[in-house]
Amino acid sequence: MPARALSERAARAALAAHFAPGQLAAELDEYTPAEVWDRRVRDDGSGLLASYRPREELAQAELTCSFVIPSDEEWPTALADLGPVCPLGLWIRGRERLPRLTGNAVVVTGNRVPTEQAVTRAHDFATALAEAGHTVTATLAYGVDSTAHQAAAEAGRASLAVLPRGLDGAHPHAHASLLRSVLDDGGAAVSLYRPGTAASGATLKASAVVLAALARAVILVEALDHVEAMYAAETAVDLLRLETDESEHITDRVAGCLALKYGLRTDRLVSLTTDQVLVHPEEPGVVGLQLAQAQRGRPRQLRRQPPQSGTCPDRARIGPNRQLRN
Structure with a gap:
């Protein structure tokens, strides 16, 4: 047989x-x-x-969670922009909410050890986005990202979390309560990795690519100091979805940091003010004035490919794929 x-x-x-x-x-x-x-x-x-x-x-x-594939109706069509590095599938908690959340997703990410000013601005941006009907999207990292989720919750809106580990836990572990809050408030959590997978350098980088691709825009707040935010920024530039916080000296620092690490053209970084977030979400592809420039619907060849190894937890090793402490 x-x-x-x-x-x-x-x-x-x-x-x-x-x-x-x-x-x-x-x-x-x-x-x-x-x-x-x-x-x-x-x-x-x-x-x-x-x-x-x-x-x-x-x-x-x-x-623990659902595995969604491209033939499912919940699959985020924006991921097609990644072309040959489009994920094979996504692990989801809150599967039935995913189409609604990803339709107007905007990433708010940045410094993991932010200044007081950066925390305030991250909170203001996330609040404005949530109140305008967009889905605040971020990792659960300390600093700007966790502030964004908290601001969305305070505004009474759902948010979307992208994790660099299996969805049977949070990264960092200390933000397990934040993950529960995101899900309890009508949000969802997304990961490339099956339950039981620990976070590593490789999973952080690959998850950052998905973070940027899921959203209509990526808003960077303050100079970046973390590998995941840097990869999200690189992907956003490739997909023409990068916005930067225009507070004093911040835009130059972000541009300089990105240019130094990736050799990017800094004239492609566009500043964004809180006022420009306050638009009607039913306008396709628009978050702020600059987002009318965003282009979707055709795959782009990313200049910097996500890591091609280390996706299996059994193969974690010293180097860029090492498991991370929480």
């Missing part, structure tokens, strides 16, 4: 647990996800993939 065919969902979840999308893009252009998995199992001399049970692993993981 022939073996039961692997579903697309189970195959994508299995592939995502072991490979980054860019490693599989060429094969997925030619074969189905189930066929790609079978090919990878046959070619794996270590036996690691042969011992993996895609159906059972998916069923166990979905006790």
Whole structure:
């Protein structure tokens, strides 16, 4: 009796647990996800993939959160802009809310150890966005990101959290209550990684790419000091979605920091004021005046690709993929 065919969902979840999308893009252009998995199992001399049970692993993981794939109606269409590095799937808590939240998502991110002025401005931006009908989107990191979620909650609006680890926990661990609050207030949490996956340098960078791609814009508050915010900024520039806080000296510091690290053209960084956030959310593609420039609907080739290894927790190692302390 022939073996039961692997579903697309189970195959994508299995592939995502072991490979980054860019490693599989060429094969997925030619074969189905189930066929790609079978090919990878046959070619794996270590036996690691042969011992993996895609159906059972998916069923166990979905006790914690849902695995959404591109054929699902909840799939965020904005991720198509990532082209060959578009995720194989997303792990979601609050799945039924995702289309509503991602339709007007705007990222507010920045310094993990912010000045008092930066905290105030992050709070003001997030409040203005929430009250204008946009979904405040951020990581759960200390500083600007957590302030953004708190501001949205205070405004009585749902927010969207993107995590660099499995959704069975928070990153950092100290913000587990913040994650619960996001979900209890009608928001959702998104991750590239199955439950049980710890945060690492690689997961932070890959998650930052998704963070930027999910949103209509990325608003940077204060000079950046964290790898995830830097990768989000790089992706936003590639997708023409970058906005910067124009408070005194801040824009120059952000531009200089990005230019130094990535060799970006600083004339592509556009400043944004709180007043420019106060617009009607039903205007397509508009958050502030500059967001009319945002272009969507066609894949862009990112100049800086997200990490192509370290997606499987069993393969964490010293270096950029090392697991992080919370």
